[in-house]
Amino acid sequence: MTEVGGRQQQEEALLAPSEDEFHEFEDAGRTQFQIAWRKFKRHRMAMVGMFVLIFLYLVALLAPWITPYDPNSGCPRFGERKETCSPLSAEVLADSNQAPSLKHPMGTDNLGRDWLSRVMFGGRVSLAVGLGVALSAGLIGTAMGSLAGFRGGLTDNLLMRVTDIFLAMPVLLVLLIASKWLSGTTRNIVIILAFVTWMPAARIVRGSFLSIKEKEYIEAARAVGVPGFRTIWRHMLPNALGPIIVQVTLTIAAAILAESTLSFLGFGISPPTATWGNMIAVQRTTMVTQPWLSIFPGLMILISVLSVNFMGDGLRDALDPTSLKVRA
Amino acid sequence: MLYFITRRLLFAIPLLFIISVMIFTFLNLSTDIAQSLRNPRMTAEQFAKVKEAYGLDKTGPARYFSWLGNFVRGDWGTSFIYQAPVAPLIKERLKNTLMLMALPLVLSVLLAIGIGVFSAVRPYSKLDYTFTGFSFLGISVPIFWFGLLLQLFLGFYLKEWLRLSEPVFFTSGMHSPGRPEFELMDFLRHAALPSMALMVQLVAGWGRFERSSMLEVVNADYVRTARAKGLKERKVVFKHSLRNALIPLVTVVAIDIGLLFGGLIVTEQVFAWPGMGTLILSALVAGDYPLVLSAGMVIAFAVAFFNLTADVMYGILDPRIRYD
Amino acid sequence: MTKPLLSVRDLRTHFDTDEGVVKAVDGVSFEIMPTEVFAIVGESGSGKTVTALSVLNLVPKPAGKIVSGEIIFQDTNILQLPKDELQNLRGDRIVMIFQDPLTALNPVFSVGHQIAEVYRAHRGLGKKEAHRNAVELLELVGIPRPDQRAREYPHQFSGGMRQRAMIAMAVALNPDLIIADEPTTALDVTIQAQIMEVLLRMREEFDAAIMLITHDLGVVAGVADRVMVMYAGKVAEMGTCEEVYFHPRHPYTWGLMTSITRADQRKKDRLIPIRGTPPSLVNLPSGCPFHPRCDFAEKICSEDYPDLRPVSSHGQIASCHFAQRPDWTPPAELVAGRARR
Secondary structure, eight states: OOHHHHHHHHHHHHHSOSHHHHHHHHTHHHHHHHHHHHHHHHOHHHHHHHHHHHHHHHHHHHHHHHOSBOTTTOOBSSSTHHHHOOTTOHHHHTTTTOOSOSSSTTOBOTTOOBHHHHHHHHHHHHHHHHHHHHHHHHHHHHHHHHHHHHHOHHHHHHHHHHHHHHHTSOHHHHHHHHHHHSOOOHHHHHHHHHHTTOHHHHHHHHHHHHHHHHSHHHHHHHHHTOOHHHHHHHHHHHHHHHHHHHHHHHHHHHHHHHHHHHHHHTSSSOTTSOOHHHHHHHGGGGTTTOTHHHHHHHHHHHHHHHHHHHHHHHHHHHHOTTSOOOOO | OHHHHHHHHHHHHHHHHHHHHHHHHHHHHHOOHHHHHOOTTOOHHHHHHHHHHTTTTSOHHHHHHHHHHHHHTTOOOBOTTTOSBHHHHHHHHHHHHHHHHHHHHHHHHHHHHHHHHHHHHSTTSHHHHHHHHHHHHHHHSOHHHHHHHHIIIIIIIHHHHHTOSSOSSOSSSSSOTTSOSOOHHHHHHHHHHHHHHHHHHHHHHHHHHHHHHHHHHHTSHHHHHHHHTTOOHHHIIIIIIHHHHHHHHHHHHHHHHHHHHHHTHHHHHHTTOOSHHHHHHHHHHHTOHHHHHHHHHHHHHHHHHHHHHHHHHHHHHOTTOOOO | OOOOSEEEEEEEEEEEETTEEEEEEEEEEEEEOTTOEEEEEOOTTSSHHHHHHHHTTOOOTTTEEEEEEEEEETTEEGGGSOHHHHHHHBTTTEEEEOSOHHHHSOTTSOHHHHHHHHHHHHHOOOHHHHHHHHHHHHHHTTOSSHHHHTTSOGGGSOHHHHHHHHHHHHHTTOOSEEEEESTTTTSOHHHHHHHHHHHHHHHHHHTOEEEEEESOHHHHTTTOSEEEEEETTEEEEEEEHHHHHHSOOSHHHHHHHHTOOOTTOOSSSOOOOOOSOOOOSSSOOSSSTTGGGOTTOOGGGGTSOOOOEEOSTTSOEEOOTTTTOTTOOOOHHHHHHHHHO
8 A cells, every 4th residue: 555545544534433434435436336326226216217217318219210100291100101101191181180099199280290209209309409418518517617626826717707607697598699699400509508507517626626636645646746637637536526417417407498498489499300399389379279289298398307307316415425314 | 895795796797798799799690680671662772771770881899889888878779679769668578577576486485485494394204205296396397388288277278167258367468458557356367377387486496495405404503502492493493493594595586586587588478478578589589689688788687686686685694794 | 318310211312324223322321410520421423422412302303213211300201291391491400512612503693692592481581681691691601791792693702702602501590400512622722621610610600410521531530520431322331530530440441541642641651542443333343342442352242242230339330341350450551641640
């Protein structure tokens, strides 16, 4: 064992004298993950949320191969009629405005399009936007935060003022104006949403950077001659990873909601590309006559956002060291 | 304190400036407002004249700074789509938005406190789980969709089931057409559904927040001291615990109120409420930049103002905080 | 013989945690006589604070629970008292002073207000009169300019002043028993003696008994009448201050004594720390809970729990298999240190 390691453990033992925690430190990586997973598993709703989410993402991923009908034309995708069918043909229109049934579990719209197929394809976009925004916001935030935390001084001051400004903006208004300018492709919406959601991650990473910088073992590592940024980064990551994961997860929920809201207001992704938000917007007029057309896509938003939130809650408990230990 | 407030207000000026530049640039990039003034029968010459009259012949920066100069002097310009001065328009709509916000805000704060206190005093009880479940639903539901459901069930179906000629709750607008100026019952029947849509997210978010800040407090040492002193449980909870747990809630509420000025866009749009949200939305669609800019400034100012209010309240409620 | 003021019988207080049931206090019995200073000594996690909280039935719920036992205070079992009678007892007859006066005082109310609250809750005094009493108390515990200080908030007080205020709050209604949970631990060394002095002066003034909880045997010396040493939620040794100091019979007590730093410490007698860490209260070692850390452990120590047994004719008891052996004496270092005293 090296000098540094020995002292580190001594300090750690003073802080957390119990036998368990002492060992916990021994091989931090694996055990910490196992402890987190054990805590997470106890959250029943978080587990349910995780499985629902995996299911939804799988369905979205596989939509082109498993949907029975084409989402835009309403034609069957399999069987012999696949070749002969065309959009708006009498054959498709004969099935228009159907209430939910075995053949069309979510009904059909006035163009005879199978709503289940369309909801599945809409989910592709909505869920992809959610994940894309969360990951890019996490990346931007981590980059900004580590730059500010590592450089300190003027850079830090400047970047944190920028963060403050972004946090003080009327978000929805900025989103609307920005998406009016960059009209609604999926990629643009992801960029715009990431642009207003990166700040919390930046603050988390900056905070961890600063606290690591203070710590003694960084001094020790520096004395050995390892370049600064890499050292801090390597030490920072395990500490900040938990909060970042929680933040990224919760951003998925916020992004799905924001995308659907923008699309509903007509500023997001525009038809014929289906997203849950614009499907509801288009079917607003049929709310009374064919309520299922707006209820199902909305229900899907609710279910996916709810799952993400449950999962995020479980992750917070599992990964955040400050969360309560004693519970009944 | 005064120094602190002044400094914060000074910080808001560059913020407002940056936001206004952003709004103007994005709007200019996305819409050519002059086109909306064009009339097929106009000759090119006439069109040029119209553009000149509206100042649209100048370059972008020139137009921005002329707007800014006038705005600072109190002249908020003329709306293209309403063909009317911007300031009175915003004043009227702002009043309507405030009318929609006031009651739900008060009710939401009270409900959130009630839920937070109860859940923290009896954590992991059946009712606590129920509240937690509802607040997860509340923060996860898309507001526009929830609004549509309210319109369908409480607006339309309720009327059908009760076989009424007129719905109990109206689904759009803030007055029935042809009614006299303001009639309380009529107003409340219009405001009920959008208020519910608004309250769902507020109560859910604040209730959860208050629960966790109460939970942090109920195990605090000073609460134990209060119990050891022999105070009644009511005093321990509502005086010693709640007083401390309210401090963070007050700041969150203040910040959220600021955000609501911009965030009400969705609710107002669903329920066709003639407030700031619908105003700014229609102005945005048309690229009516004097209107969007001024309304945007009002909203951004509201956000900054309530952020400041949050900090000041914190200082007043927590004797440990001193601003100097 | 006088009747004990407080008698605790077979107290068991357990906590439900993620890791399992923590037996923080497990079968503890003791008595406190009127006006006596009774010290409970042990490492952190030995169950001394939970014992104190149990006396006032203040164990944090729902995780913590008093599983069994009796706590008799002046002929009434505190654990069976209805809620309002318990509230009348707390802060009036039995009071408590906590370790960290900064967190124990509510940050958003003035110090005077928090002291006055005791009068208002128990005696129904009006605001003005209660406040006047509070100011008088502050003066009594040695706070200068009490009139002005009463209006200030806890964060404006120094650590020592805060603890004085806590003591003032405690003695407001002339209590019978003052529970002081590590009252000096969070304070500067220079202040510690002052606070102990104030505490003892108040005891004189009001004829109260003190239950003094500490991890520091040094604090206890010369102050306590009797001492109870706790280890892993159980009583390790109990006796008069002299007995425990000069004739300790439990190896854990020896360890506690040799690890005290003293002013007269000589270079050559080193501090002997007790090796290892306190055991996990979820999974206690078999037999004597101290045996894994005991230098004198034998086979029987890991097999049987040593019941408390009398080790002197005056009532000293110890929980060690060998405590009754006449040759069972502390190691040389301790003897040497004691001789110099």
